[in-house]
Amino acid sequence: VDRFLSLLHSISSGLSDTELDAMKFLCRDKIRKRKLETVQSGRELFSILMEQQEVAHDNLAFLRELLQEINRGDLLALLVHFEEQVTHAPDDQPDENEKPFDVMYAEIGIEWKRLMRELGMPEVKLDRIEAAYPFRLYEQLVQALREWQRWKGKDAKVADLIIALQGCNLKLVADKVEE
Numbered sequence: 001v002d003r004f005l006s007l008l009h010s011i012s013s014g015l016s017d018t019e020l021d022a023m024k025f026l027c028r029d030k031i032r033k034r035k036l037e038t039v040q041s042g043r044e045l046f047s048i049l050m051e052q053q054e055v056a057h058d059n060l061a062f063l064r065e066l067l068q069e070i071n072r073g074d075l076l077a078l079l080v081h082f083e084e085q086v087t088h089a090p091d092d093q094p095d096e097n098e099k100p101f102d103v104m105y106a107e108i109g110i111e112w113k114r115l116m117r118e119l120g121m122p123e124v125k126l127d128r129i130e131a132a133y134p135f136r137l138y139e140q141l142v143q144a145l146r147e148w149q150r151w152k153g154k155d156a157k158v159a160d161l162i163i164a165l166q167g168c169n170l171k172l173v174a175d176k177v178e179e
Contacts (some may be wrong), residue, residue: 004057007082011067011075012042020045023071030054030062052120057086058150061124083128109169110142118164 015023023045024036031048039045046063049055054062060079067076108115113126125147133139149156158177165174 003082003085007078008046008055009043010078011063012046014075015042018114019070019072026066026069036074058125058147059122061122071124081092108170108173109137109139111170115164115168115170116144116148118167119160120150121148125151 005151020039020042023042024031024039024103027036027045027049030052035048039048046055049062053059060083063081064076067079068074088175096169113130116126121144129143133143145161150158162174162178165171165177
């Protein structure tokens with residue numbers, strides 16, 4: 001079972017009708033009124049928010065805000081626990097067969113956040129990566145690039161990475177990546 005969907009199911013099950021109505025009210029600027037009127041459960045609301053990419057396994061900021069606004073600290077604790085598990089999950093470890101990032105690391109180093117900003121990554125994600133791998137610069141870069149790939153999905157193109165490297169005045173690195 002997908003742990004993210006399980007989290008959303010648990011949160012949905014814990015919502016009263018009044019709390020669901022409050023969450024729907026808070027989503028007015030994200031979801032059209034006509035669509036909101038048809039929502040009868042938290043699951044339905046979360047499905048719409050996922051479709052609109054307002055909520056995802058790696059993007060829980062809006063859901064966190066909703067739970068804070070309706071004063072559901074217990075459900076918020078579930079969300080925080082999920083985030084902590086994801087941050088320390090075994091699949092976050094580098095794959096032995098993965099192509100090394102040595103070329104980029106040697107040239108980018110502490111500028112990895114600048115590159116990720118150039119790629120449009122939200123600051124929250126960058127801070128989370130930095131906190132998860134303190135004092136491990138190489139791992140921060142690797143995880144940031146993985147997160148960018150997950151965040152962008154099929155839209156994560158090497159061409160975008162090259163453009164971002166050039167935007168950071170790292171043309172030599174861009175040339176090496178292009179090769």
